[in-house]
Amino acid sequence: MRKYIVLLIFAAAAGAGAFLFLRGDSDEARVKKVIRRLCDMTTKREGENPAAGALLISRTDEIFAPEVHIEAARGGFDGSYTPGRLTSELARCRAVFRRVTVRAQDEEISFPEKDKAFAVFSGTLSGDTKTGTSVSEVRDVECRLVRLDGKWKISGMVVHEVLER
Amino acid sequence: MDGKPGIVYRIFHLHRSDDDTMAASVAEFFVPKFNRWVLLRMLVVAAGALVVFGWLLIPCVIDGESMMPTFPSSGFTFCWRGRYWFSSPRRGDIVVVKYVDKVFFLKRIVGLPGDVVQFRRGRLYVNDVRQKEPYVRYVSDWNTKPVIVSPGHCFVVGDNRSQYIERHRFGQIRMSRIVGAPLF
Numbered sequence: 480m481r482k483y484i485v486l487l488i489f490a491a492a493a494g495a496g497a498f499l500f501l502r503g504d505s506d507e508a509r510v511k512k513v514i515r516r517l518c519d520m521t522t523k524r525e526g527e528n529p530a531a532g533a534l535l536i537s538r539t540d541e542i543f544a545p546e547v548h549i550e551a552a553r554g555g556f557d558g559s560y561t562p563g564r565l566t567s568e569l570a571r572c573r574a575v576f577r578r579v580t581v582r583a584q585d586e587e588i589s590f591p592e593k594d595k596a597f598a599v600f601s602g603t604l605s606g607d608t609k610t611g612t613s614v615s616e617v618r619d620v621e622c623r624l625v626r627l628d629g630k631w632k633i634s635g636m637v638v639h640e641v642l643e644r
Numbered sequence: 645m646d647g648k649p650g651i652v653y654r655i656f657h658l659h660r661s662d663d664d665t666m667a668a669s670v671a672e673f674f675v676p677k678f679n680r681w682v683l684l685r686m687l688v689v690a691a692g693a694l695v696v697f698g699w700l701l702i703p704c705v706i707d708g709e710s711m712m713p714t715f716p717s718s719g720f721t722f723c724w725r726g727r728y729w730f731s732s733p734r735r736g737d738i739v740v741v742k743y744v745d746k747v748f749f750l751k752r753i754v755g756l757p758g759d760v761v762q763f764r765r766g767r768l769y770v771n772d773v774r775q776k777e778p779y780v781r782y783v784s785d786w787n788t789k790p791v792i793v794s795p796g797h798c799f800v801v802g803d804n805r806s807q808y809i810e811r812h813r814f815g816q817i818r819m820s821r822i823v824g825a826p827l828f
Contacts, residue, residue: 617743
């Protein structure tokens with residue numbers, strides 16, 4: 480009896496491992512990884528080394544397509560951007576904060592066409608500005624992604640208020 | 645039965661104690677002698693509570709006036725997650741909307757995808773038809789532009805319209821933000 484229980488535990492562990500391995504390689508997991516990297520690029524820890532921060536945001540071309548169209552409910556960010564311009568915009572935004580954390584939650588990912596993905600998630604931003612103001616905001620974010628050279632990249636973003644009048 | 649209690653009886657301590665008196669059995673239930681069955685009982689109860697109160701019936705503290713008088717400005721309810729497992733939200737439903745991690749809004753659905761929602765001098769119009777809202781006791785003078793509810797969204801508003809329009813949080817939200825309905 481004990482032999483069967485041990486075998487059952489091993490089979491369950493192997494099944495779970497295989498599931499996680501296969502799931503980690505799916506398109507959905509890759510799109511989630513791009514969203515996570517976007518959040519990591521925006522997040523700034525207290526006392527962050529400026530060189531490390533600059534290096535982190537210099538890799539925008541790894542997650543953004545050559546042309547990215549952005550629409551925002553507030554903030555005056557509407558327009559088309561290149562990864563290079565996004566790097567400078569990110570640097571400008573991060574410079575305002577002493578520390579800032581950006582998180583994506585409740586991601587819903589769909590693939591409307593081949594090599595195209597659509598992700599909707601709840602984006603939360605919390606942090607303290609250098610002037611001492613605490614900021615805590617929540618937005619609904621829609622991301623359009625395209626697969627370029629086998630990699631998923633963001634080609635468009637629309638930022639909505641959670642309760643839009 | 646051979647006199648030995650079964651596993652369910654052992655875990656939940658439903659068998660009579662050795663001296664076979666009800667009082668002793670009740671005392672043993674509430675202040676048990678620690679053994680492996682008591683440990684198992686604690687684990688089963690903890691796991692059950694985690695599933696029920698962490699996922700099915702989320703305890704919510706009401707803190708806000710936006711749903712008065714249907715809900716008081718402070719109180720307690722549970723969010724029943726199963727409310728929309730087999731049906732879709734409808735106009736007039738009171739729903740619990742997830743805002744961020746542990747912050748939820750309690751609101752009433754007044755518009756579904758494709759509806760045109762507008763307030764004119766405090767009266768609610770959906771698709772240009774004035775709505776009867778017996779649950780609204782505190783009137784307002786709100787005026788808003790007509791809003792066409794986007795696909796996959798619904799329009800929510802609180803019952804307390806006496807608040808300043810700037811202070812009252814209402815508008816269209818993603819349907820996926822609806823996590824359930826208040827239990828009572």
